[in-house]
Amino acid sequence: xxxxxxxxxxxxxxxxxxxxxxxxxxxxxxxxxxxxxxxxxxxxxxxxxxxxxxxxxxxxxxxxxxxxxxxxxxxxxxxxxxxxxxxxxxxxxxxxxxxxxxxxxxxxxxx
Amino acid sequence: xxxxxxxxxxxxxxxxxxxxxxxxxxxxxxxxxxxxxxxxxxxxxxxxxxxxxxxxxxxxxxxxxxxxxxxxxxxxxxxxxxxxxxxxxxxxxxxxxxxxxxxxxxxxxxxxxx
Numbered sequence: 001x002x003x004x005x006x007x008x009x010x011x012x013x014x015x016x017x018x019x020x021x022x023x024x025x026x027x028x029x030x031x032x033x034x035x036x037x038x039x040x041x042x043x044x045x046x047x048x049x050x051x052x053x054x055x056x057x058x059x060x061x062x063x064x065x066x067x068x069x070x071x072x073x074x075x076x077x078x079x080x081x082x083x084x085x086x087x088x089x090x091x092x093x094x095x096x097x098x099x100x101x102x103x104x105x106x107x108x109x110x111x
Numbered sequence: 112x113x114x115x116x117x118x119x120x121x122x123x124x125x126x127x128x129x130x131x132x133x134x135x136x137x138x139x140x141x142x143x144x145x146x147x148x149x150x151x152x153x154x155x156x157x158x159x160x161x162x163x164x165x166x167x168x169x170x171x172x173x174x175x176x177x178x179x180x181x182x183x184x185x186x187x188x189x190x191x192x193x194x195x196x197x198x199x200x201x202x203x204x205x206x207x208x209x210x211x212x213x214x215x216x217x218x219x220x221x222x223x224x225x
Binding site: 004006031040041042043044045048050088090092098099100101102103104 | 115144146151152153154155156159167169201203210211213214215216217218219
């Protein structure tokens with residue numbers, strides 16, 4: 001099925017570092033969502049973006065809806081151990097409740 | 112408020128068998144979506160139900176089917192299981208009245224096909 005191109009696939013960082021990940025597509029999206037999934041759990045919504053150019057923060061997390069509507073990024077500042085998990089972007093092209101998902105970015109924090 | 116619950120949490124089946132998975136949405140939510148998640152892959156959309164009607168369908172073969180009951184609980188069924196059906200099956204519920212309604216996910220059912 002169709003997927004968003006999410007990168008990087010994994011990140012191995014030191015605690016305290018800033019993190020940046022992004023999703024791109026050749027198609028235009030109406031909505032961009034960022035989720036986090038921890039082992040044994042379903043994804044949990046972190047940030048939702050509904051307008052091109054929109055920049056939204058949730059604590060140490062910041063995400064932007066690209067101006068072309070074909071990309072989005074998520075930044076995490078000053079990473080902490082509980083940030084470990086898999087981060088997914090998801091987008092809605094047709095406003096029809098059918099989300100298209102990236103393959104995820106696995107965040108690992110070095111002890 | 113109780114979250115989305117899925118049963119069973121783990122399931123082992125053999126090829127050719129069929130399986131039924133259950134999802135109970137958050138109280139008041141009328142939309143239930145089902146996704147398949149395989150290692151290293153994003154979630155693949157299976158279908159979405161709203162008020163007992165299938166409103167959207169992904170690109171999965173007809174072996175994958177679902178239904179929704181009047182209390183919004185949903186089941187999905189996979190017939191004639193194949194090895195490639197081994198995956199984590201997630202359901203998500205939302206109010207369903209606006210496509211911007213947040214989807215809340217359950218913990219998933221991990222299906223292993225031997």
